[in-house]
Amino acid sequence: MKKVVVLGGGVGGSVVANHLAKKAKRGDCKITVVDEDGKHVYQPGFLYVTLGKQSPAKLVRNERTLLKRSVDMVTSRAERIDPGERTVHLAGGKKLDYDYLVIATGSTLHPEQVPGFEGAHHFYSLEGSIGLRNALMKFNGGDVVVAVGGVPYKCPPAPAESACLLDYYFTKRGIRDKVNLKFLSPLGRVFPLESLDPLVTEVFKQKNVETTIFFNIESIDPKSKKVESLEGETVNYDLLIAIPPHSGADVVIDSGLGDRGGWIPTDRHSLLAKGHGDIYVVGDATDIPISKAGATAHYEGLVVGDNIAARLNGQSPPDNYDGKVTCFCDAGFHKGIMMTFDYENPPVPPPLNRRHYLGKMMINRLYWMLIPKARV
Ligand SMILES: Cc1cc2nc3c(=O)[nH]c(=O)nc-3n(C[C@H](O)[C@H](O)[C@H](O)COP(=O)(O)OP(=O)(O)OC[C@H]3O[C@@H](n4cnc5c(N)ncnc54)[C@H](O)[C@@H]3O)c2cc1C
Numbered sequence: 001m002k003k004v005v006v007l008g009g010g011v012g013g014s015v016v017a018n019h020l021a022k023k024a025k026r027g028d029c030k031i032t033v034v035d036e037d038g039k040h041v042y043q044p045g046f047l048y049v050t051l052g053k054q055s056p057a058k059l060v061r062n063e064r065t066l067l068k069r070s071v072d073m074v075t076s077r078a079e080r081i082d083p084g085e086r087t088v089h090l091a092g093g094k095k096l097d098y099d100y101l102v103i104a105t106g107s108t109l110h111p112e113q114v115p116g117f118e119g120a121h122h123f124y125s126l127e128g129s130i131g132l133r134n135a136l137m138k139f140n141g142g143d144v145v146v147a148v149g150g151v152p153y154k155c156p157p158a159p160a161e162s163a164c165l166l167d168y169y170f171t172k173r174g175i176r177d178k179v180n181l182k183f184l185s186p187l188g189r190v191f192p193l194e195s196l197d198p199l200v201t202e203v204f205k206q207k208n209v210e211t212t213i214f215f216n217i218e219s220i221d222p223k224s225k226k227v228e229s230l231e232g233e234t235v236n237y238d239l240l241i242a243i244p245p246h247s248g249a250d251v252v253i254d255s256g257l258g259d260r261g262g263w264i265p266t267d268r269h270s271l272l273a274k275g276h277g278d279i280y281v282v283g284d285a286t287d288i289p290i291s292k293a294g295a296t297a298h299y300e301g302l303v304v305g306d307n308i309a310a311r312l313n314g315q316s317p318p319d320n321y322d323g324k325v326t327c328f329c330d331a332g333f334h335k336g337i338m339m340t341f342d343y344e345n346p347p348v349p350p351p352l353n354r355r356h357y358l359g360k361m362m363i364n365r366l367y368w369m370l371i372p373k374a375r376v
Contacts (some may be wrong), residue, residue, distance in 0.1 A: 015301025119222025142238030
């Protein structure tokens with residue numbers, strides 16, 4: 001029986017494991033998911049935690065409860081991958097052998113890479129979101145700055161979504177006229193997806209969100225409440241929300257499998273790690289230049305599950321990942337946008353409407369039932 005080890009029990013890891021368990025013939029393989037804390041976190045909910053609209057506890061589930069019974073689960077930190085030996089070394093000295101390895105270890109946050117980051121809040125972890133929620137509750141007016149601390153980062157639309165939702169939040173609290181909302185982008189445009197930039201720029205104009213492009217954060221001075229850019233600009237803040245720099249997971253870096261950022265060079269169609277015929281990569285962990293998003297991890301996970309099932313059966317892999325991503329964004333005031341795109345087709349600017357807002361709410365509600373269990 002072939003051994004399939006899946007590193008990471010987040011979106012991508014769960015989808016691969018459950019989809020493969022459905023597709024593979026009984027007795028063909030033993031699937032083991034390894035996750036360092038055994039917890040699966042629904043990260044899109046962090047935005048709503050910051051606004052006091054989402055209970056943090058409901059965003060976390062025990063990964064074991066999301067996996068099919070035939071899938072084994074090991075709660076342990078993977079410390080090193082040895083592709084020559086086809087072995088994963090776990091904390092405490094244990095080892096797992098594999099015939100196929102799937103790396104779905106997501107991204108790691110590095111606030112420590114920005115001097116003075118302790119002066120900022122963020123919503124890219126559960127703890128960070130709770131801290132930001134508490135700070136917002138006490139906030140009664142001044143300069144609120146949303147800044148992106150480095151590229152790539154997961155969910156490229158999330159910072160812009162946050163700015164839109166803050167406009168809504170302060171309006172509902174009756175203090176919008178006391179708040180200056182500012183948005184700092186490291187890129188030469190406001191929104192990372194080029195075809196949508198004019199739409200988002202227009203939305204920001206309507207919502208009175210001041211924007212600065214080419215602002216790469218160099219440091220934060222929590223005492224004087226200033227954020228400085230590599231380009232030499234300084235912006236004052238009363239409340240700073242900064243997206244921490246990201247990298248790939250330590251285990252990828254420590255195993256020599258990553259590029260400079262710790263992202264794994266990955267074939268964008270087969271999703272095999274380049275130079276490795278038995279290691280697949282899904283989700284944030286790849287170096288593929290598309291959105292690092294749960295939707296990406298989900299679609300990639302289905303392709304990898306199909307391909308491993310076919311190879312176990314002696315067939316050639318039937319599926320190619322075409323770069324498909326579908327994602328809903330909340331623009332505040334019960335309006336949203338939906339973006340669908342792939343390698344060949346960039347997203348077309350969609351209308352802002354209530355239907356897409358409801359789409360986002362529906363996914364937030366149905367996530368646990370549908371996505372990790374690979375039911376869609
Ligand atoms: C605020 C916010 C909003 C977002 N909104 C959206 C959205 O609306 N739509 C969307 O599609 N995406 C969204 N995302 C992005 C999405 O959550 C991620 O892109 C997605 O979770 C990536 O899936 P993954 O499987 O690659 O990694 P993850 O889901 O992060 O899972 C990685 C897993 O690997 C485990 N792991 C890491 N290292 C090790 C190790 N050494 N040993 C064992 N286990 C390890 C971790 O414990 C974790 O469980 C959002 C993210 C944030 C932060």
